[in-house]
Amino acid sequence: MSTSLLRRLRRDRGGNVTTLYALLAPILVFGTGAAIDYGRAAQMHSKLNAAADAAALAALTPSMLQQNATTAQAAAVSLFQGLTNGIPTLSGTQVQVTVSSGSNPLVRNVTVNYTTSVATLFAAVLRRNSLQVSGSSMATAQIPPNIDFYLLLDNSPSMALPATTAGITQMQSLTAKQDSNAGCAFACHQADTSTAQTDTIFNPCYNSTKKTYSTPTVTANGYTKAYCNVSTQGAQLDNYALARKNNITLRLDELNSAVTTLLQTASQTSASSQFTTPPQYRFAVYSMDSLWNIGLNQLVPLTSDYINQWSSNSSKFGVMQMYSNDKGCSNATCSSSSGVNDVSTNYDDSLSKLSQASYIPNPGNGSNQSGDTPQKVLFFVTDGVEDELSGSRIIQAMNDLGAAPYGNTKSANWCTTIKNRGIKIAILYTDYLPVTANSFYNTHVAPFQSSISPALQACASPGLFYDASIGADLGAALSALFAAVTHSGHLTN
Helix, strand or coil, X not given: CCHHHHHHHHHCCHHHHHHXXXXXXXXXXXXXXXHHHHHHHHHHHHHHHHHHHHHHHHCCCHHXXXXXXXXXXXXXXXXXXXXXXXXXXXXXXXXXXXXXCCCCCCEEEEEEEEEEEEECCCHHHHCCXXXXXXXXXXXXXXXXXXXXXXXXXXXXXXXXXXXXXXXXXXXXXXXXXXXXXXXXXXXXXXXXXXXXXXXXXXXXXXXXXXXXXXXXXXXXXXXXXXXXXXXXXXXXXCHHHHHHHXXXXXXXHHHHHHXXXXXXXXXXXXXXXXXXXXXXXXXXXXXXXXXXXXXXXXXXXXXXXXXXXXXXXXXHCCCCEECECCECECCCCCCCECCCCCCCECHHHHHHHHCCCCCCCCCCCCCCCCCCCCEEEEEEEECCCCEEEECEEECCCHHHHCCCHHHCCCCCCHHHHHXXXXXXXXXXXXXXXXXXXXXXXXXXXXXXXXXXXXXXXXXXXXXXXXXXXXXXXXXXXXXXXXXXXXXXXXXXX
């Protein structure tokens, strides 16, 4: 062979490319095939995991929770097999279901483990006819327990904000001369509107006999003060009366109806036919009338007749009454002043009492077993602004709930004390709406408002905190918390 012919052969690479492709083609084909096989196996794995989840939850339905562990186990196996037997690419599927309870007889734990083989398409050429797939699912549920609920409702003056922004604007318009002519959005309630103690400045006089309004008399005693001549003009209306006369809905009004919704939800749940032995609920209701000489006020004692009891006593739930501006009531009738500043939201007073067994006895498991007692849940509805006297004026002592703004320190954290007794705390936070035209808000609330929600969430038991913004449906919020307290099965893995 001539030298020139060898050179031409070296330069002609077409045959080399063809040879190289012939060598690589099987590898490319099997690589693509392997990717398809493993993709199909992954898809089957997802379907099988979903079937395992469904099987685990099948053993935790309300009706199945009334059955023994053997029956629940059979139901889970049957559902898993029903969901997987029709899949043609599976073979040798094995499923194992374990149903157990811990020390609490109301709790049921379910574990589903499975193994199977997924037929291959391309790997079979290499004598790999199937791929092994396995997985598991875990779920837990609690048979609906018997529960005693204790409702603590914040009815301090700051909860007397209108329920909507339109209502707030209207309230400020009606009180335009108050708070440095900015208007007051709070529908505060006080017993004394006499010339000596009045703080309802420039509010109108109302003659209940003649059903007429008139402008108050104005004097100057170092500052401008308005008052009504009771004999000729009638009594001067405070902000609460103004709100009522003008049909302004307050957050307290919404809370009142929200409690009705909560109690109806509980009654319907306990009467449900889905449980062979339905859970039994009892409710007690307190308002936070935590002024110095009044203290925690029980509106409804612990009872299973809570619908009728609340219907009879809900009218007694209203805004906390002050004697006059910055003066608390010295007695339940609020006929005289206690002489202390406006320290009307005292968490120490309310929570320290409710932490005692004389108010909330030690909880049980809530089962129907002999000697067992109901579980205990404290429902706390508040705007989160504490206003109390402790050594010196503490506008915000949230460390009762686990935080201490302004460097305040106190020894008691009542939320921890209550939870350590095994009592759950469910909190509905009714957002303290920024009222920037109000000097009290700007001075005492605005600096720490961002810390209120985290502190309340830390006070609540896990998963039992709900933040209700202005305009939110408080009834729906309380019902959601009730469902969270009494919830049934959920996946844990």
